[in-house]
Amino acid sequence: MGRDSMIGAWVKRVYDPEKAAGTLKYTDDLNFGPELLHAKAVRSTIACGRIVNIDYTEALKVPGVVKVILGKDRPIRCGIYLKDRVPIAVEKVRYLGEPVALVVAESEDAAEEGAQRVKVEYEEEEAVFDPVEAMKEGAPLVHPDLGNYERVSFVTPEPGTNIAQHFKIRRGDIEKGFEEADHILEESFSCPQIAHAFLETHNCICQQDPVTQEITVWTSAQSAFTVREIIAKTLNLPLNKVRVITPPIGGGFGGKAGVTVEGLCLMAALDPDIKGRPVKLFISREEVLLSSWVRQGWNTKVKMGVKKDGTITAMKVEVIFDTGASAEYGVNPVRSAGYTSNGCYYVPNIWSDTYGVYTNKPFGGAYRGFGLPELLGGLELVVDTVAHRLNIDPVEFRLKNLIKPGLPMCTGTPIQPHALETIIKKVAEKINYYKNEPPIRKGWKRGKGIALAIKAPAMPADASSSAVVEILGDGSVKLLAATMDMGQGAYTAYAQIVSEELGVPIDKVKCYYPDTASHPYDWQTVASRSLWSMGMAIKRACEDAKKQLLALYAEYWQCKPEEISIDNGIVRCARLGKEEPIDEKVQNGFKMPDGKLKGGPIIGRGQFTPPDVIYPDLETGQSPKSVVHFTVGAVGVDLEADPSTGEVVINKIVGGYDLGKAISPFNVKCQIEGGTVQGVSQVLYEGMYYDAQGRLLNPDFTDYKIATTMDVPWEIESFWEETPEELSPYGNRGVGEHPMIAVGPAIGNALYKALGIRIHKQPFTRERVYMANKAAEKGEEDFWD
CATH class of the missing domain: 3.30.365.10 (Aldehyde oxidase/xanthine dehydrogenase, molybdopterin binding domain)
Known part of the structure; x- marks a missing residue:
């Protein structure tokens, strides 16, 4: 048997x-003995300006300091999709916290003290912090030399502007689609930058063999071969001259994809005065929040045309991503959102523009969901708003316009067989969506909402x-x-x-x-x-x-x-x-x-290797197969809000996804529940806030709020359907990122049902919910701040 x-x-x-x-050894646990040197970055104190002078004479007087390295010592430019980033600033700084020098010493304490003694003189220049303002003619240019940067074929910057990436979808006849509509509605929503908040901060150890010149890198990175490729190409070395070892890492969520601190650490290891000694760079939580990758902030605007019966005839979508001072990885989430602009709906006429826009803030990159929380964070709220305006139940509106298997997505690529209709109905049933239940808490307001999720693997062909x-x-x-x-x-x-x-x-x-x-x-x-x-x-x-x-x-x-x-x-x-x-x-x-x-x-x-993916046309976004497949799902939320304080408590949240086949069900359950909690955290608590000079106001976990065990919903229920994927090991599809994509708009839709007012800015903090409720009591329908 x-x-x-x-x-x-x-x-x-x-x-x-x-x-x-x-007992599991992370990068920070590796022991290199007394030969190990330590590096510490000196970081810019202004958001934008020219470096006039760097005086490090006092730093060299600190016992144990070996070297102070400047950007001009090795002026290299790197990036995975768009080479727009330097490890250490050369001549100009572009965000507050950008490395301007690197102190290398025999101990962490000596490196820290040396860094504090480096004096930098700047000539401050006008900065731009709002991506919408940054797009306007005459805005200060974060990268005046954008047109000269190396890039891959699917990156389409607009030189002479702050637009690092512009992805277009042009399908059908948009004007005709709006003419056929009985109702046209336009709404916009926004969210600030979000931190990854992984437990292990970035750290890296680099060493160059003084004889063979071979480089070895130990790093807390998600992708060893990408790190190797970027380093080798940047330094013009054969691949076999660069070895990358990635010990276990304590969480990533996209924040450790590509190259993060490796380039900075290499600046020290490659210095002739280091003479082959290993160099370690460990950055603190404050430095991570101040100067490392973030999820890009976003402004999503959707104009939707619908017939009286609720059929969508046309949609015009604009998503502006705040990609910060570098778009070298952030250009790809822009594209990912673009080729999914229709969300989970069949839209015969669609016009979409997604932009990655430079600002003088920390740089945006990969984050769990990769462009889809940004797109659907607005689109799924618009869908609910349109349904309510037409007096159609939002669930029924979604089912009516659902993109059925075989219908084309906005790129023209047919969507594969899926069970989304079944999932939506199950989610509604599991939160008793159609039952008007009274609040559990006396004096509170209760609401239920649903939002849909969709995402393809965003990767090169x-x-x-x-x-x-x-x-x-x-x-x-x-x-x-x-x-x-x-x-x-x-x-x-x-x-x-x-x-x-x-x-x-x-x-x-x-x-x-x-x-x-x-x-x-x-x-x-x-x-x-x-x-x-x-x-x-x-x-x-x-x-x-x-x-x-x-x-x-x-x-x-x-x-x-x-x-x-x-x-x-x-x-x-x-x-x-x-x-x-x-x-x-x-x-x-x-x-x-x-x-x-x-x-x-x-x-x-x-x-x-995926055999049949074809990059979308750069002018229309059309392709017979722009992605390998889509994973779809839905989230339902039952919540309550306290009108007197703005506190929000989730009674129950349900997530269901069609993952083709659950190879490891325990992991699937953990992924759905973990992603759901992360989604709750980012929409109720998280956001990065800056003052008028570009200084981050919440650079640690004291002020940057994330959900704790006390904030986890009363009940999280997960389930999945299994419609097999044709090209797959066992019919499976990915589900790692999807569970946090629709949580935000589902909560927003539930809050609308509870309060009777639409909140247009995330996160839905206590203060924002409280003020929105006060506005609702005055008869207002929308709350914008």
Whole structure:
């Protein structure tokens, strides 16, 4: 009797015991002995201006200070999609907190003291902090040389402006669509920048071999091979001269994708005076919030035309992303939002413009949801508003306009089969949407709301994955897959795939953290793509290894390969009555009937690249297949608000998604619940606020509020549907980012039902909810501040 399938099994997560015990080694835990140097950045105290002079003579007097490095010492420009960022400012600073010098010392304390003694003189220039203002003619230019920057083909900046990226959708006849409408409504919504708030701050250790000149980087990064590629290209080095090791990381959410602090640390390691010593750069929480990646702020405006019966005829969408002082990664969320401009609805006529706009603030980049919380944070509120204006129930309005399988998205790409209609109905049922229940708390107001989510893996057409599995002499399996497991449970799901395909116990499978010197290539751990793309590569690697193993056993036992099975690590041929555990023969070779050894180490390899993605046309956004697939879902919220204080309490929140197949259900449940809580946090509490000089007013977790265990909703319910994906390891699709996409607008829609007023700015803080309720009592329908 064979064992149950490991695909879809509820299993314990790997590496969790080590995390709980504190024995898992993160980058900051690595020990390099007395040779280790420490670096500390000197950061700009103004948001925009020219560097007149940097005096570091006093810093060099601090005992232990080895070197002070300036941007002009190595004026390199880097970036993954748009090369617009320098590790250390050269001549000009573009945001308050930008590194202007780097102090290297024998200890952290010496580096810190040295950094405090560096004196910088600036010639301050006019800055711009509002992305809408930054788009206007005559606005101060954050990057006057934008037209000269290197970029990839799908990045379309507008030189001479602050627009770093402009993605267009032009489908159907927009004017005709509005002419056919009986009602036209236009609304706008906005949200400030958001911090990732991962537990582990950025840190990095770099070392250059003084003889071979090879560079080794240990870093808390999501994507080892992307870091290697950017460093090698920036320094014009062969790839084999750069080794990147990524130990376990304490959360990422996109904030550790691409290159973050590695370039800054390398500035020290590459300095001739360092002479091959390792250099460590660890940045504090305040520095992370002040100077590292954030989720871009956004302004979303939607003009919608509908018929009397609620059919959408046309939609015009504009999303302005506040990408801060660098758009080198932030250009891609702009594109991701653009090619999903219709959301979950069929819109025959659509015109969309999504912009990434420079401001003199910390730079925006990847963040969980990758452009879709920004788009749907406005669009799903507009959908509700239109439905209410037409006196149509918002759920029924959504069902009427839902994009059914086979219908074209805004790019012209048909959406694959999905169960979104079923999910919407289940979400409504689970929050008793149609039941008008009184508030649980005396004097409070109660409301229920729904919002939809959709997202495709935002990745280049050639984003590939590869994996290697090696069957060891005791029947255990070594897996090399360069995905970074940062809490999402990827290695658990990978172990399930290996266990399923090779017939070995799951506790005999080990996945190793990425190292570009040992692991085969993987693009990045982003885009909710890993269990789909890397999962395909792992499955193929296992098939390759199993084919080798069965062929050897067939010759060894003199039978056919198809007569052999492997179950729980035992190889069997039922016809011959033979069975044995996998042993050292898989490494040392099989002694065949003729007396000769054959075989040796059994190593399987697998590779996967999406075969048919075509970049959208730059002028129309049209493509027969702009993305590999979409994951869809819905969120329902039952909440209450206290009119006297503005406090919001969520009674119940439900999230449902069509993920094709749940390979690791426990991880899916954790992802949905964790993403839901993160969505609640960002819409009720989070936001980065600056004064008129560009100084961040809440640069630590004392003032930057995130949800705690006391703020978690009373009840979180998750579920999923499984409409198989055609091109997939087991029919699965990603679901890692999706659970936080629709939480914000679902809460906004529920607040509207509770208060009777539409709040147009996130987050929905106590003060904002309180003031909105006061405005509602005066008969106002919208609250803008």
